[in-house]
Amino acid sequence: MTDSHDPAARHAPAAVTGPAPRSGAEPAAPPAPAPSSVSRRRLLGTVGVSAAVAGAALGAGGAVLATGHRAEAAEPATVPFHGARQAGIATPAQDRLCFASFDVAATTDRAALAALLRTWTAAAEAMTRGAGVPGHPGDLQSPPDDTGEAAGLTPGRLTITVGYGPSLFDDRFGLKGRRPSALKPLPYLPREDLDATASDGDLCVQACSDDPQVAFHAVRNLRRLAFGVLNPRWMELGFGRTSSTSPSQATPRNLMGFKDGTRNIDTTDAALMDQHVWIGAEEPQRWIRGGSYLVSRKIRMLLEAWDRDSLGDQQQVFGRDKSSGAPLTGRAERDTPDFTAKADGTYVIAADAHIRLAAHENNKGLRILRRGYSYTDGIDPVTGDLLGGLFFIAYMKDPGQFVTLQRVLGQHDKLNEYIEHVSGGLFATPPGLAAGQDWASQLFGSRTV
Template identity: 75%
Template sequence: MNDTPAADSGPTPAEPSAAARPAVSRRRLLGAVGAGAAVAGAAIGAGGVLAARDHGSSDDAGHGAPAGSASDTAATVAFRGGHQAGIATPAQDRLCFATFDVSPTASRADLAELLTSWTEAAEAMTLGRPVPGDVGDLNTPPDDTGEAVGLTPGRLTVTVGYGPGLFDDRFGLAARRPSALKPLPQLPGENLDPANTGGDLCVQACADDPQVAFHAVRNLRRLGFGTVVPRWMELGFGRTSSTSPQQATPRNLMGFKDGTRNIDATDASLMGAHVWIGEEEPQRWARGGSYLVSRKIRMRLEQWDRDRLGDQQDVFGRFKSTGAPLTGKAETDTPDFAAKDGSSYVIPADSHIRLAAHENNNGLRILRRGYSYTDGIDPQTGDLLGGLFFVAFMKSPDRFVTLQRVLGAHDALNEYIQHIGSGVFAVPPGLAAGQDWGRQLFG
């Protein structure tokens, strides 16, 4: 975890007129009626996390400002561009990540229509606007669920990805499968729960306000009634890595600075070499995209909290107080993996920093963008249920597999963690003006 390896806001376009907005299909409207209770339950279930919003923070200073104000504009990230936002974007504080399976009754046309409507909705929400629709029609459900009214956009980004199963024979997409997209193999030490694994599509919503992020996923889910079915969802309450030099390195739930040696997402050369899919990809439509690997990693926090400080530092290979490697004084000092104290390495051979370092993995690097999470308390043991929701972007999922085979077999950290959920998705490139996810995927 530790050391494994923004778009400018633009002028706000005019909101489409009611005549220009697509009508809600009868199929989706009927599905909405049947699934309304499920969405209400999901909203209530997330209330504990949403209530944690700190309205006194500087990031929330513009809450309640009218749409289109200066504070709104400063809190936006451009939706369109060469790459999807939410990858190289400076990491926001909050995450709502959800996966979906396409309904067995949905057709190719249904999926294409959904992705088109998701594009319009996501772009509106990143601007701090409600989901477009027939506002004020008392005879149909509202087009926007409304819980983000009065909140600033909070640097919201919405990133979509496609799982391996989407490219089977159901929708005629087999010939468009990105070449490296396949299920991850079984990896050392994992104990994956099917309820937290897989999915045909994923949506990553990141923002500086948890309610804004949840609102985005909730509304895309609402638009998907009758076409997609939720598979699993995770709420992240604290970023665990930095993606730009301007961000301070955060700490994970074990109290250590996490992601110190992460890729600098502002470095175009590094991103091109390690993150963005390039000319090597036969599928031209996927070039400029990336691959997303997610892992839900439970931390055995009570066991960790009873460990002595010296052992904790040996496990990570860093000082807990400063984040410096055990061979240095400052967090950003380059680790000296050759340094010895007698016959032993100063940075232990099974330490996380040594095993994850790109110097020790033939230059292999990935862009980390994970978050801490909590699932409450184990009712049988009283233990805290929480850990790291690992999210990383890379040119090929094989990079993660190579790294995890080393970490899963030898990392001293394995005594205190276990991988319990997993996902792999092809993330398409960004959208040009007038383009949408439906036409991009289906060609």
């Protein structure tokens, strides 16, 4: 939910810039058509967060999955799986998300984990081009190779992006010496209260598609292939992207009704991507160069309190006009905010407005790439309040970029009266794979066992 890079924070013990590698974003197919004192918070009432994470996995799944468009609605559209970069980072943001985190099972050894990553590579490549999971079709004595719910659907520009958490690089699998230098638990950040059971993890999978059933199918099948090797830790479904990552995309609105992410990094700008997103030659671990760091954060919006606030105050919170999306100092959405403008001796864009605190001009040029989605977990059974908000995802070349921003936002952002950070994660996402490569050899090196 940030205008230029989005706030989000990180719970205590959990994990934090330089030249750049090769420039450019991974190629993507053309987008498929989408289906079309006392604070205000205390005055309006607060809501509990105990149930905000509990239903994250599949609680909202039924409603979300039912809205996808089907194969007959559009020509198949695919994003290449192989390339210098993992797809799903610089790819123009798709409409839907399924994100899952896993822990390696206690009985899993290095060889078993490597074997699974090879299997995952083949399955992900097949699913992103619209094929079923590879296997032995027609064997009636064994479970099907593919669960089947995506049969007949277009891929919807499906991308599958994997990442590795700090906890994977311990003594279990001989990976300690291959840990990316900035992959460390993030420090405790202001105003966060994260549920440890719904945060972090050894590995993560981000599946994005214009069809929610296709995205869910991808994660479901990777989870199925991982039986006995990985244990699911947490999962989230996103039903509406909250930022644009390409000039060709319109800026969407978040659940507060505001255009969000207008000033996000343009992923077609190779120089900006190299400067802020891609890990470069400054990284001692050569295998992760060309990748990025992923920070996720589940940010609950206190929607009942927000919906009772005045329009004028809502606009002061964001620093934008709600109808047009323009900064309060401009007329059109993409007008550059004037942070010096005053009226009656006070700033037109308030000192604690979200747009001001998140702006790269006010953070020594610091930027991150946002790819967040709205989410809902239904209704709080105790209060009757809506459970929903932003599942924030951002990519950056160093997690310190996020930490620096969140320390400012967490302390001063007027928006804090209406949001709560309830879970999060940090993962290193490696570069892309060339044809014939797999995630096992990339992670472990040439000797995987």
